[in-house]
Amino acid sequence: MxxxxxxxxxxxxxxxxxxxxxxxxxxxxxxxxxxxxxxxxxxxxxxxxxxxxxxxxxxxxxxxxxxxxxxxxxxxxxxxxxxxxxxxxxxxxxxxxxxxxxxxxxxxxxxxxxxxxxxxxxxxxxxxxxxxxxxxxxSGEELERQRRLLAAANEVERLRGAASRTYIEPERGDLKHTAAQRLLELARSGARGMAVMNAKKETAYMFADELLALHEVAPDAPVRYLANLEQRGLPKVRLDAERILQGLEAGGLTPELVGALDEYGALGDQIGEEIIKTDPEFILLVGVPHAVPARYTEGREVFSITNGPRQVAPLRELGHQHVLVEVDLHPKTLGVRSIVESEFGAVLRSLR
Structure with missing residues (x-):
């Protein structure tokens, strides 16, 4: 293209x-x-x-x-x-x-x-x-692993991401306080939920906060938490995963682990299978939400959070009802060593 x-x-x-x-x-x-x-x-x-x-x-x-x-x-x-x-x-x-x-x-x-x-x-x-x-x-094995992951990430962008069209108008997404109110309403109503972080490398320092915030404001809600924080990849990637997991656990949240921080583009079907098992009524999907094919999220209320303004339109086409953008996320997560508060997380906490 x-x-x-x-x-x-x-x-x-x-x-x-x-x-x-x-x-x-x-x-x-x-x-x-x-x-x-x-x-x-x-x-x-x-x-x-x-x-x-x-x-x-x-x-x-x-x-x-x-x-x-x-x-x-x-x-x-x-x-x-x-x-x-x-x-x-x-x-x-x-x-x-x-x-x-x-x-x-x-x-x-x-x-x-x-x-x-x-x-x-x-x-x-x-x-x-x-x-x-x-x-x-x-090692040669790690090189080949990285080649496979890069190809998968590229394919996700081509099919459902910012590379899926010749030009995509950048957007700021929906109002965070409106989406936060609806998410909190669902979580406190007893509806089955899933909160999934499928984030790319250091961006997880902020995306993890959105899971943490939901857990803080609705600690007893029937929400299943997943995060791609398994220990694989290049040296810094492994260290970041360890630090972020420690930060989540310090906040009282121990998510189930699904994949590593460099596997975000290859985890769509694995996450999708977990969605099918749980059969949630609503899903909070943060990081690279478009990695998950639409067939797994159809019929569910989806709150997706990205850091790409050109990703808003493709996510809406996938049927996500609430699409949010964490503006300037990447500069805020470079050089950090612990979880950084997100805009959406701050809005959620303000509704407590």
């Missing part, structure tokens, strides 16, 4: 994957403004992001010396345990040899020949993981 709406960048995807691999310093080999916003956000998450600041002179004569200088300076300044050199459109066009520059450092490092011209941003993830596997940072 040809898109006329902006799509995620494969360069940025490579940066986030480097972070999940516990890289301490990532060096973007390109202009200083390349991926600036995400570079700044990732620094808040604990990974240093540097740039070789290539300019017009290097565009002509090459930037290999600049890259080696930054590698040496990064090692001397930050004493990292792992580093990654991430390519850009400029480094690709001028034909830079990123791998050969790694001889300038003694730190375990990988080079990722990536650019923003791929049709799908998951190419940036795969290229980074391939480099990590070649360096012995992850």
């Amino acid at each position: 040809d898109y006329i709406q902006p799509r995620p960048s494969s360069i940025v995807a490579a940066l986030y994957t480097a972070r999940d691999l516990k890289v301490d310093v990532a060096i973007l080999h390109g202009p200083s403004g390349c991926s600036f916003k995400h570079a700044r956000l990732l620094e808040e998450d604990g990974m240093r992001v540097l740039t070789t600041s290539l300019a017009d002179n290097e565009f002509i004569f090459g930037g290999q010396e600049a890259l080696e200088r930054v590698l040496i300076r990064a090692e001397e300044t930050f004493h990292p345990k792992r580093m990654a050199v991430i390519g850009t459109c400029v480094s690709m066009i001028i034909g830079e040899d990123l791998q050969s520059a790694l001889h300038a450092t003694t730190v375990p490092s990988i080079a990722v020949d990536v650019h923003a011209g791929f049709k799908e941003n998951i190419e940036g993830v795969i290229l980074t993981l391939v480099a990590a596997a070649e360096a012995g940072w992850i």
Whole structure:
């Protein structure tokens, strides 16, 4: 499909994957403004992001010396345990040899020949993981597992997500206080319910709060809680799952575990089967709600919460009666180490 709406960048995807691999310093080999916003956000998450600041002179004569200088300076300044050199459109066009520059450092490092011209941003993830596997940072089995999960996530977006149309008008969703009142009414009425978190990686630090809030305001309601917090995946992903589960348990909620934080795109049928078993009258579905096919939610009152304004219309087409958006969720969950209060959770608590 040809898109006329902006799509995620494969360069940025490579940066986030480097972070999940516990890289301490990532060096973007390109202009200083390349991926600036995400570079700044990732620094808040604990990974240093540097740039070789290539300019017009290097565009002509090459930037290999600049890259080696930054590698040496990064090692001397930050004493990292792992580093990654991430390519850009400029480094690709001028034909830079990123791998050969790694001889300038003694730190375990990988080079990722990536650019923003791929049709799908998951190419940036795969290229980074391939480099990590070649360096012995992850196993061949984990690499193949990640390939399968990425393909599943891509398919969900293509079928029922923000990539399902050429252009989707961004929306803010329904009013949170109206949806919260209805959810609380159902929970307190004795209706059978399910609250399911199927969240993508660090976004779970906020989506988990919505389950916690429902449990706080209706602790005795017949609601079954599920969360994708099993211990699998890359180092940071496993650590995030552990911290979030501890936060939920500290709040008095011990959910049933269904899948891991990096398996959000592949859990639709598994979650759906649990819905069929429980036969709930209402469902609170947060994170990546469109991963669950409509055949499992038909005939039930669904409250779905996403962080994607372009996901609102597709969720309504799936028959979800209440569609809500947690605005600016991602910046609020980078760099955190414990559950972050959500807007919807705060509204629910205010109705107590």
